Amino acid sequence: MNDFSTSASVAEPLLVARQIKKVFGTGAGEVQVLKGIDLDLKPGELTLLMGPSGSGKTTLLSILGCILTQNSGELEIAGRNTTGMSPEEMADLRRHHIGFVFQSYNLFPTLTALENVMLALDVRDQLPADAPHRAASALNAVGLSHRINTYPSKLSGGEKQRVAIARALAGSPSVILADEPTAALDSENGQAVMALLAEVSRDTSRAVLAVTHDHRTLKYADRIIRIEDGFIVGDERPSQGEIVNHNSVGEHAAAAANGSHDHV
Numbered sequence: 001m002n003d004f005s006t007s008a009s010v011a012e013p014l015l016v017a018r019q020i021k022k023v024f025g026t027g028a029g030e031v032q033v034l035k036g037i038d039l040d041l042k043p044g045e046l047t048l049l050m051g052p053s054g055s056g057k058t059t060l061l062s063i064l065g066c067i068l069t070q071n072s073g074e075l076e077i078a079g080r081n082t083t084g085m086s087p088e089e090m091a092d093l094r095r096h097h098i099g100f101v102f103q104s105y106n107l108f109p110t111l112t113a114l115e116n117v118m119l120a121l122d123v124r125d126q127l128p129a130d131a132p133h134r135a136a137s138a139l140n141a142v143g144l145s146h147r148i149n150t151y152p153s154k155l156s157g158g159e160k161q162r163v164a165i166a167r168a169l170a171g172s173p174s175v176i177l178a179d180e181p182t183a184a185l186d187s188e189n190g191q192a193v194m195a196l197l198a199e200v201s202r203d204t205s206r207a208v209l210a211v212t213h214d215h216r217t218l219k220y221a222d223r224i225i226r227i228e229d230g231f232i233v234g235d236e237r238p239s240q241g242e243i244v245n246h247n248s249v250g251e252h253a254a255a256a257a258n259g260s261h262d263h264v
């Protein structure tokens, strides 16, 4: 239905979203949260997603990560269009191609750093034979090789988030989605975590998208997307001075009224 091959970039996008719309509730309680989101994530880039509270950032991240299903629109991850996929197929796609990082780390307190990372490799209750080695390499990649046997309670906030990033990395995902990864950290640790995500995104087989309110982390971004009231209102590449699609919500609303954005 949609054309997924319109990118002018040399590298093929790892994630393509076209006209994603999402509604919560029904009848008088219906809220249209996403109103037609188009987004491509290319490998080797850290993209930051910013916008006011309630603008739809977490909802969009959940849909891109195959946790939540859109009402309409298409999503393609690592070349696979999710339209018509069963919940099992979506879960499989998520396991193999998406890594998540959350504000609150989501580590199991009774497991060591190594065991927490190994959990990400546990597919259908079966750990691959090389799981300890892969988990240790992921922890090494985030600078925590000296902490592999430490429990979360003995780690600083910044170290916990590094373990969470190692866990996201361990399965070699195509896309890492991070929801306010620096929100619980002080300035120094927040910047270190964003610098790490920027480093992780340099892998040319991976794209990183991070929701943030933290303006101190903007300098690490290759690209900054702004969302307001369910529309993308800005798409900038700061280092290239490029600003694309910088429309106001009012213009989007006018376009919607003229039929450019279909109602769900």
Ligand SMILES: Nc1ncnc2c1ncn2[C@@H]1O[C@H](COP(=O)(O)OP(=O)(O)OP(=O)(O)O)[C@@H](O)[C@H]1O
Pocket: 024, 025, 031, 033, 051, 052, 053, 054, 055, 056, 057, 058, 059, 060
């Ligand atoms: N499961 C749900 N049921 C009903 N409404 C929901 C649900 N999830 C989110 N919403 C509503 O959708 C809107 C967007 O929420 P979302 O969490 O995506 O925003 P956000 O931009 O991430 O906000 P914040 O920056 O505060 O985290 C909000 O109005 C929220 O109340």
